Amino acid sequence: MIPSPGIAIRRLVVAVAVLLSTPGALASELAIRLEIDGAIGVATAEYVIGGLQQAEERGASLVIIQMDTPGGLVEPMRDIVQAILASPVPVVTYVAPGGARADSAGTYILLASHIAAMAPTTHLGAATPVALGGGDRPDPPTPLNRGEPPAEESNKSADDDAADKAPDSEGAMERKVLNDAIAYIRGLAEAHGRNADWAEDAVVNAATLTATEALEQNVIDLVADNENELLQAIHGREVLINHQATALKTDDISIEAIEPGWRLKILSAIASPEIALLLMLVGIYGLVFEGWNPGAVLPGVVGVICLLLAAYALQVLPVNYAGLALILVGLAMIIAEAFMPSFGALGLGGIIAFIFGAIMMFDSGIPGFGISIAFVTVLAAIFGGLLLWMVTYIVKLRNRGAVSGRGSIVGGIGQAMHAFTGDGKVWLEGEAWQAISKRPLLKGQDVVVRDLEGLVLHVEPVTDVSTSAMQTE
Numbered sequence: 001m002i003p004s005p006g007i008a009i010r011r012l013v014v015a016v017a018v019l020l021s022t023p024g025a026l027a028s029e030l031a032i033r034l035e036i037d038g039a040i041g042v043a044t045a046e047y048v049i050g051g052l053q054q055a056e057e058r059g060a061s062l063v064i065i066q067m068d069t070p071g072g073l074v075e076p077m078r079d080i081v082q083a084i085l086a087s088p089v090p091v092v093t094y095v096a097p098g099g100a101r102a103d104s105a106g107t108y109i110l111l112a113s114h115i116a117a118m119a120p121t122t123h124l125g126a127a128t129p130v131a132l133g134g135g136d137r138p139d140p141p142t143p144l145n146r147g148e149p150p151a152e153e154s155n156k157s158a159d160d161d162a163a164d165k166a167p168d169s170e171g172a173m174e175r176k177v178l179n180d181a182i183a184y185i186r187g188l189a190e191a192h193g194r195n196a197d198w199a200e201d202a203v204v205n206a207a208t209l210t211a212t213e214a215l216e217q218n219v220i221d222l223v224a225d226n227e228n229e230l231l232q233a234i235h236g237r238e239v240l241i242n243h244q245a246t247a248l249k250t251d252d253i254s255i256e257a258i259e260p261g262w263r264l265k266i267l268s269a270i271a272s273p274e275i276a277l278l279l280m281l282v283g284i285y286g287l288v289f290e291g292w293n294p295g296a297v298l299p300g301v302v303g304v305i306c307l308l309l310a311a312y313a314l315q316v317l318p319v320n321y322a323g324l325a326l327i328l329v330g331l332a333m334i335i336a337e338a339f340m341p342s343f344g345a346l347g348l349g350g351i352i353a354f355i356f357g358a359i360m361m362f363d364s365g366i367p368g369f370g371i372s373i374a375f376v377t378v379l380a381a382i383f384g385g386l387l388l389w390m391v392t393y394i395v396k397l398r399n400r401g402a403v404s405g406r407g408s409i410v411g412g413i414g415q416a417m418h419a420f421t422g423d424g425k426v427w428l429e430g431e432a433w434q435a436i437s438k439r440p441l442l443k444g445q446d447v448v449v450r451d452l453e454g455l456v457l458h459v460e461p462v463t464d465v466s467t468s469a470m471q472t473e
Contacts, residue, residue: 029253031062031231032089040072040105042316043268045079047260054258055089062250064227065093065113071104073318074129081112081188090114090239090248094230095122095211103127107202111188114239115248116220117230118211124219125208127185127199129177178203192240195219227255267312273362273371276313281383283307284331319361326357330380354380412449413462416441426459435459 032055034048048065055063084091093113095102102110102124110116110124118124181203189199195218201207214220221237224230231250238245260268269275286303290296314324333350355376362371414428414435421440425432426447435457441447451458 029061029249030058031064031250031253031255032058032060033064033066033255033257035257036065036067036069036106036109038069040069040076040080040109041268041271042073042076043260043264043271044072045076046267047264048080049083051258052083052087052089052091056087060089062248062253063087063089063091064230064255065091065109066227067093067095067102067106067109068097068100069102069104069106071106071126073316074105077105077108080109084109084112084114085191088241090241090246092117092230092234094224094227095119095124096227098122103208107199108185108188110220111185111192111194111199114192114241115222115234115237116192116194117222117224117234118214118220120211120223120225122211123208124214125202126206127181127202128204128206129181189219193218270309270313271316272313273317274375276310276317277358277361277371277376277379279306279310279313280327281379283310285383285386288335317362321361323357323359323361326353326360328357330354330357351380409452409457410449414447414449414457414459416443416445416447419443426457428457433457437461 032051034051036044036048038044052063091113092115093102093110094117095106095110096119098119098121100119100122102118102122103126105127107124107127182200185199185203186196189196198207198209198217198219209217209219211220211223215223222230222233224233231253234248235250237248239248240246270279283303283306286299286301286306288303290300290303293299330350330353333346333353336346336350355373358371358376358380359373409428412428414426414433416435416437417425417427417432419440419442421437424435424437424441426435427433428449434455435447437447437459439460441459441461446462447459448462449457449459
């Protein structure tokens with residue numbers, strides 16, 4: 001039986017509707033691309049975690065993190081690793097482009113990912129905790145559950161054992177940091193069947209590998225020249241997502257890049273040592289100027305805002321507060337130079353204190369969070385000279401006397417607006433004043449104000465004043 005045209009049309013509409021409602025029937029799979037470029041900080045962690053959440057909400061089948069980083073802060077790195085491990089969407093971390101690196105914190109993120117890939121001429125490693133970089137590194141500890149200790153270690157005397165237990169808080173803390181990093185990176189490598197022994201070596205001895213060496217030693221999963229080659233190579237691979245094997249489908253996948261929002265870009269820019277130092281100086285300048293010129297308003301508003309932004313930056317940056325104290329002492333010495341002239345000794349000392357303080361304040365050893373000595377020197381010269389000029393100028397303004405009221409009028413020089421004796425008018429400070437003179441005055445003659453009664457000036461000729469002064473001498 002042949003259906004009527006109306007029934008055939010309805011069946012066609014229903015078929016199209018079912019086809020469109022079937023996930024993946026017409027649309028290709030979606031992959032989200034995130035980029036880590038530069039030091040890993042608080043803003044980076046927020047960006048990556050937000051991207052992973054968005055990928056989950058949009059039903060993406062893959063997240064690609066393209067990474068090029070010298071390392072970064074520990075807490076943001078751990079937050080990113082936790083988000084990757086908890087993500088229901090497979091995460092591919094790809095160290096690219098050529099010449100990129102995944103050093104320090106980047107190595108942890110790479111090993112935590114479901115797929116670890118690198119482009120040729122890239123490298124990874126050097127994951128030693130920075131806290132150990134400033135002194136003698138403790139002897140590598142014997143890893144737990146990895147066989148018996150060496151024979152010579154088991155034959156140690158009781159005295160040697162007691163000596164090892166002697167209080168050494170600094171060494172103990174370093175060993176705790178080292179042991180924690182070793183256990184952490186081994187766990188990440190073992191979770192995806194990668195070379196945990198090399199991962200430990202990257203922490204203990206700051207070992208590094210090229211992309212080819214990393215593939216040969218089972219530290220990463222593959223080397224790909226570009227993103228297309230990467231997607232082709234991982235198609236059909238199985239990864240563990242929440243302990244369940246999941247096959248990746250990347251043969252027909254569209255990639256959407258997620259850029260950091262304006263808020264994260266601003267926070268990332270603020271949380272850099274150079275910008276933080278600049279904001280702090282502008283804030284101090286603004287408050288100093290407002291303090292010496294009450295009512296200016298704008299310098300005070302700008303100063304408060306800049307100081308609050310600097311406080312945020314100092315909160316998320318690794319800061320040495322002894323360096324911050326040196327900066328404040330240096331600024332105080334530059335200000336003191338204007339009040340207590342020391343032929344430049346205080347000003348020069350303040351600039352030197354500022355330079356050393358700025359270098360010390362951000363001398364954390366964490367990659368990507370250092371500060372340029374040239375930048376500090378130039379900034380110190382510019383701001384030191386500007387602050388010295390500003391304070392000197394303000395002091396001169398204060399010493400010049402009153403600029404309004406009775407104090408600014410008495411002793412002022414004006415001109416007679418017409419010839420008069422007794423009552424008349426004089427021109428003073430851009431205004432016409434009622435005046436009284438006991439001596440005859442000519443039009444345009446200079447007069448000096450001797451007294452002020454209400455709005456009436458008592459004046460006399462300037463020549464009389466000069467003559468009386470000469471006679472006194």
